[in-house]
Amino acid sequence: MTRRGRFAPTPSGLLHIGNAFTALAAWLQMRQAGGEFVLRIEDIDKARSRPAYAEQLQDDLLWLGIDWDEGPRGGGPCAPYEQSRRESLYEEAFEQLQQAGRLYPCYCSRSELAAIGSAPHGLASEGAAYPGLCRSLSPAERQARAAKKTPALRFIMPPHELRFYDAVAGPQTCAGEALSDFVVKRADGMFSYQLAVTVDDAAMGITDVLRGADLLDSTPRQLALYEALGLRAPDFAHVPLLVDASGRRLSKRDSALTLAALRSAQVPPERLLGALAHLAGWIDRPEPLTARELIPFFGPVRTASGRLTVSEQLRHWLTEG
Numbered sequence: 001m002t003r004r005g006r007f008a009p010t011p012s013g014l015l016h017i018g019n020a021f022t023a024l025a026a027w028l029q030m031r032q033a034g035g036e037f038v039l040r041i042e043d044i045d046k047a048r049s050r051p052a053y054a055e056q057l058q059d060d061l062l063w064l065g066i067d068w069d070e071g072p073r074g075g076g077p078c079a080p081y082e083q084s085r086r087e088s089l090y091e092e093a094f095e096q097l098q099q100a101g102r103l104y105p106c107y108c109s110r111s112e113l114a115a116i117g118s119a120p121h122g123l124a125s126e127g128a129a130y131p132g133l134c135r136s137l138s139p140a141e142r143q144a145r146a147a148k149k150t151p152a153l154r155f156i157m158p159p160h161e162l163r164f165y166d167a168v169a170g171p172q173t174c175a176g177e178a179l180s181d182f183v184v185k186r187a188d189g190m191f192s193y194q195l196a197v198t199v200d201d202a203a204m205g206i207t208d209v210l211r212g213a214d215l216l217d218s219t220p221r222q223l224a225l226y227e228a229l230g231l232r233a234p235d236f237a238h239v240p241l242l243v244d245a246s247g248r249r250l251s252k253r254d255s256a257l258t259l260a261a262l263r264s265a266q267v268p269p270e271r272l273l274g275a276l277a278h279l280a281g282w283i284d285r286p287e288p289l290t291a292r293e294l295i296p297f298f299g300p301v302r303t304a305s306g307r308l309t310v311s312e313q314l315r316h317w318l319t320e321g
Contacts, residue, residue, distance in 0.1 A: 003035030005208045011053035014258040018242040018250040026210040028298035039071030044083040060259035065291030078204040090191040105151035106134040129180035153185040162220040167237035174220035202231040210237040279308045
């Protein structure tokens with residue numbers, strides 16, 4: 001079976017070097033394995049996404065030397081490669097979950113959800129665990145609340161622990177109290193990231209999901225969806241995030257370290273690639289290399305802290321030469 005990986009950015013801003021590192025690692029993984037690499041644009045949240053950013057990120061990746069076998073430009077057998085054009089697939093999966101009795105309407109207001117702060121903590125990226133306030137409502141109670149508010153739909157998590165092996169973080173077990181029911185369709189009709197990414201990875205035959213460590217705790221929810229939909233889950237690897245010298249995570253607000261800014265400053269792409277490869281521990285010192293020259297060097301990311309720090313020294317080497 002041919003291995004298939006992907007990079008799936010949200011076009012809500014310019015790509016920064018942290019995004020570039022994740023894209024590079026996912027690309028190298030597939031190129032080293034002789035697999036196929038897919039670019040998917042996760043623009044399901046239309047309020048946050050901009051077509052101009054989707055075009056820009058593709059230009060930035062190609063400038064870096066990261067190409068793809070399937071994607072928005074050039075298409076492929078799994079087209080379309082933009083989530084905003086794949087809603088019929090999410091609707092089918094949603095209906096399957098509904099028919100299986102795995103969903104229930106949630107009428108909780110934002111103030112009610114904000115008051116859940118005293119509940120057991122759930123996934124780190126999601127805040128407090130949802131205590132199932134609407135899960136046990138009677139039909140009459142649901143009818144009364146539906147007259148006042150359009151509900152979101154929540155997925156019922158299984159009662160058992162979910163275990164998986166992460167190629168970077170090692171064996172993972174999600175304890176029962178963290179497995180709170182989560183929204184798969186918002187009150188405004190938008191499908192959630194968790195449902196969309198699960199459906200897309202399965203439909204596109206993705207065998208390897210390599211992404212940032214900030215999404216590690218989303219994996220149990222996605223595994224539960226794979227299980228409920230009768231789909232085969234991919235292998236996972238969550239690579240460390242890039243942080244600055246103060247320990248702050250790099251973000252799209254760091255305009256000086258966006259790929260667009262580096263291109264404007266005429267920083268050679270080989271210099272950025274060499275800096276990223278050195279950060280990951282793939283090469284002993286930063287030196288300019290092309291993406292294809294890095295293929296044989298790809299391997300596990302070596303870091304004791306779980307983060308990759310862009311030091312002032314490395315930043316100076318990158319931007320000043």
